[in-house]
Amino acid sequence: MLDIKLIRENPEVVQENLKKRGNQFILDTLQGTIQHDKEWREIAEKLNNSRAERNKIAREVAELRKEGEDATELIDQTDKLSTKIQQLEDREKQLRNAIDNNMKLLPNLLHKDVPPGKDESENVEIKTVGEPREFDFPVKNHVEIIENLGLADFESSAKTSGSGFYILKGDLALLNQALIQFAIEHMRIKGYVYVEPPLLLYKDILTAALDMEGFQQSIYNVDQDDLCLIGTSEYSLLAMHTDEVIQESELPKKYFAYSMCFRKEIGSHGINERGLWRTHQFNKVEQFVFCMPEDSDKYYDEMMVNSEEIYKALELPYRIFESCAGDLAIWKARGSDIEVWRPTTQSYGELCSLSNCTDYQARNLGIRTIKNDGTRVTLHTLNNTVLATSRTMVAILENYQNADGTVSIPDALRKHMRGKEKLGQ
RNA sequence: GCCGAGGUAGCUAAGCCCGGUUUAAGGCGCCGGCCUUGAGAGCCGGUGGUGUUCGCACCGCGGGAGUUCGAAUCCCCCCCUCGGCGCCA
Numbered sequence: 226m227l228d229i230k231l232i233r234e235n236p237e238v239v240q241e242n243l244k245k246r247g248n249q250f251i252l253d254t255l256q257g258t259i260q261h262d263k264e265w266r267e268i269a270e271k272l273n274n275s276r277a278e279r280n281k282i283a284r285e286v287a288e289l290r291k292e293g294e295d296a297t298e299l300i301d302q303t304d305k306l307s308t309k310i311q312q313l314e315d316r317e318k319q320l321r322n323a324i325d326n327n328m329k330l331l332p333n334l335l336h337k338d339v340p341p342g343k344d345e346s347e348n349v350e351i352k353t354v355g356e357p358r359e360f361d362f363p364v365k366n367h368v369e370i371i372e373n374l375g376l377a378d379f380e381s382s383a384k385t386s387g388s389g390f391y392i393l394k395g396d397l398a399l400l401n402q403a404l405i406q407f408a409i410e411h412m413r414i415k416g417y418v419y420v421e422p423p424l425l426l427y428k429d430i431l432t433a434a435l436d437m438e439g440f441q442q443s444i445y446n447v448d449q450d451d452l453c454l455i456g457t458s459e460y461s462l463l464a465m466h467t468d469e470v471i472q473e474s475e476l477p478k479k480y481f482a483y484s485m486c487f488r489k490e491i492g493s494h495g496i497n498e499r500g501l502w503r504t505h506q507f508n509k510v511e512q513f514v515f516c517m518p519e520d521s522d523k524y525y526d527e528m529m530v531n532s533e534e535i536y537k538a539l540e541l542p543y544r545i546f547e548s549c550a551g552d553l554a555i556w557k558a559r560g561s562d563i564e565v566w567r568p569t570t571q572s573y574g575e576l577c578s579l580s581n582c583t584d585y586q587a588r589n590l591g592i593r594t595i596k597n598d599g600t601r602v603t604l605h606t607l608n609n610t611v612l613a614t615s616r617t618m619v620a621i622l623e624n625y626q627n628a629d630g631t632v633s634i635p636d637a638l639r640k641h642m643r644g645k646e647k648l649g650q
Numbered sequence: 651g652c653c654g655a656g657g658u659a660g661c662u663a664a665g666c667c668c669g670g671u672u673u674a675a676g677g678c679g680c681c682g683g684c685c686u687u688g689a690g691a692g693c694c695g696g697u698g699g700u701g702u703u704c705g706c707a708c709c710g711c712g713g714g715a716g717u718u719c720g721a722a723u724c725c726c727c728c729c730c731u732c733g734g735c736g737c738c739a
Contacts, residue, residue, distance in 0.1 A: 269701060273708040280708085283720035287670040300719045307719090470660050470698095472680085595660065599681040599697060 226328040226588055228603075233262060242334045245550040247343045251332060258327040265320040272313040279306055329437070332555035333585040339559050342549025348562075349549065354533070355542030357566045358624060365630075366569040367622040368500040371397065373630050374649040379499050388497055389490065389505040391615075396648045400621070400634070401508060401614045403641035405483055408510035408535065408612040412481040415531055417512060420482040422461030425452040430467065433589035434460045436555045442491045458484035459608040462513035468591040476594060476604065477516035477524060481611060484509065501615040502574065510611040517594065518584065521605035525559065525581045528609040532563055532577045535612055538637040541620050542566035544573050558583040563610075565620040576617065577610035622648075 232239050236259055243251050282299055289296040340349045371377045376397035382390040393401055413419060431453050432440055445454040455461055462480050471478070486509050495503040512531060514524045529545070536543045548560040560580045564573035584603040587593075594604045625633045631649035634642055 266701065269708085273701070276709085277707055279719075283670075283718095286719050290670080296719075303719050472660075595680075595697090597681085601660095601698090 226585065227331055227334065228584070228588065229262065229324070229328065232258060239334065243332065245335055245339070245341060246332060246553070247551045251330070254327050254330050258324060258331065261320050261324045261327065265317065265324060268313060268317050268320060272310065272317050275306060275310045275313060279303065279310060282306075330555075332553075333558045333583060335550055335553070336559035336581060336583075338547075339553065340547060340549045343551040344549075345552045347549040348546045348552055351545040351547050351561065353542075353544040354537065355540065355566070357542050357568060360568060362628040364568045364623065365626060366500070367502075367619045370622050370626055370630070370632060371501075374632075376648065377501075387505075388499075389503070391501060391504060396642075396645070397618065399642060400618060400638070400648065403638045404612055404614045404617055405508060405510060406641045407538075407638055409481075409483060411535060411538075412510065412512060412531065412611055415479075417479040417481040420458075420462060420465075420480050422455075422458050422465070422482050422484060424455050424461075424484060424487075426455055426460055426464055427451065428453050430464045430590070431455075431460055434463055434556070434586055439554065442493075443488045445487050445489055454487035455484065456488045457486050457509060458482040458511045459513060462511065462608070463586055463606055464590065466515060466590075466592045469593075470601070471515065471592070471594045471604065473517060473594055473596045477514050477520060479512070479514050479524075481510060481512045484511070486613075501619050504615055507616075508614040510613075512609050512611050514607045515587075515592070516605050516607070517596075518602060518605050521581050521583060521607055524607050525579065528607060529561060529563075529579050532579070532609055532611055536563065536565065536576070539617070539621070539635045540637075541617075541624055541635075543576070554580075556580075556582050556585050558585070565616070567620065567623055569623050574616070574620075576613065576620070579609035580607060582606045582608070 227239070232255070236255075240252065240255060243255060282303060286296045286299055289299070340347070342348065365373075368379075374397075376394055378392040378394060382392045409419060425447065428446065428451060431444060435443075435456075443456045446452075447454060461484065462482055465480075466478075486507050488505060490503060490505060493503060501507075512528055514521075514528065516524050533543075533545075543563050543565050546562050546564060548557075548562065553560055557580045560578065562575050562579070563577035565576045566572075567574050583605050586606050588603045592604060592606075593601050595601055621635060622632050625635065627633060627647070631647045633647055634645060639646060
């Protein structure tokens with residue numbers, strides 16, 4: 226959430242920023258918050274004064290008792306005061322809840338470089354890298370290729386778990402592992418710390434990482450309302466330092482994780498189409514940085530480079546799009562996607578999602594830092610996909626397919642495949 | 651799952667039995683100052699959150715209810731950690 230002090234002290238600055246998201250509901254929520262906060266401060270002051278009075282009486286009672294004197298007269302005075310305090314406390318709690326609920330709905334402030342725009346259609350292309358290959362035979366989509374080579378089974382998994390799941394077999398399952406190893410090796414060399422995190426997190430933790438809409442549409446809830454399956458290891462990595470105060474000298478903390486990811490994908494287009502592009506369960510290597518506020522722009526660029534190098538090494542044509550104001554999730558100050566070329570759809574599809582969440586997620590989880598001068602600030606968090614294996618496999622299968630139905634394995638992966646050069650041979 | 655011990659500030663650790671001189675002690679670390687050529691040592695001050703009329707006030711001892719004039723301390727419910735036993739990949 227945002228810093229309430231910022232709203233209180235610079236309401237017009239916050240309003241101007243939030244206006245760029247192009248959502249009237251957000252602006253209304255902001256106004257409501259400002260009103261509630263004003264009233265809350267008035268009530269809180271009255272409450273504090275009454276409590277001060279009560280504390281004073283308590284001290285006087287203690288004083289009298291100590292000297293062996295009678296305090297019943299004083300104690301009798303507290304009846305009305307107690308009632309008053311109770312009423313003020315009820316009202317204060319009410320207002321605070323209202324403010325808290327509003328704060329959860331208010332999105333992060335946008336980074337100054339975020340392009341304007343109302344939705345996905347106005348995202349801005351940053352660059353395109355690599356040339357789509359020319360095919361001199363009819364291209365097959367990845368599902369056809371897989372089924373022809375017997376490298377996956379979608380029917381069996383549908384029987385056991387429903388659509389959106391899959392069974393990888395043989396060389397494709399091994400390619401999955403090769404991609405994971407490849408991505409881990411890449412990030413390890415960069416000096417990021419490898420983490421294998423829990424795949425289940427408390428609901429409270431998860432709702433601090435994303436909004437209610439995102440939660441309801443994507444998160445599997447198990448064990449009734451307590452634990453949830455992670456949709457991405459971003460959540461686990463973020464949560465690692467919950468309620469911690471980190472010394473400035475320990476920052477930045479750079480991590481990467483491999484995990485399985487689980488998503489309901491309610492209402493998502495494509496979840497019922499067969500294949501590996503959109504699934505309920507997938508493997509992903511994710512990078513994550515905790516840093517000082519003034520450094521988050523720098524790591525934003527660094528994390529994009531880290532991921533780009535993966536697709537350059539795999540020789541897959543890709544482009545980078547910067548998300549416009551209207552297309553950013555509420556916890557993001559800024560975001561960009563890497564999209565890969567698919568010859569079958571003749572379009573680019575999302576592979577990586579880079580976000581600078583500034584202090585928004587960190588504030589939700591109480592992750593702070595003590596600066597070298599002794600003062601405290603909420604730190605910044607950033608995350609980016611390194612490699613999600615299923616989508617990358619789709620890209621490889623479709624871009625590297627051969628006329629004879631086999632699929633060449635990118636050079637960069639062969640050492641992780643015992644030198645194997647082609648799938649289907 | 652059962653039994654036991656615990657959860658106090660950045661870390662550590664008293665206070666809890668027996669409610670009120672404790673403003674949540676002391677130590678470590680960190681920040682500032684004095685001193686010093688410099689560093690260290692030593693000494694002094696500061697070091698959770700909120701509000702503020704910048705005087706101060708309130709809140710804060712895992713979370714939530716309760717008793718009381720007054721709760722870190724007493725009662726109840728819940729969560730978590732550690733150890734032992736049990737079960738198990």
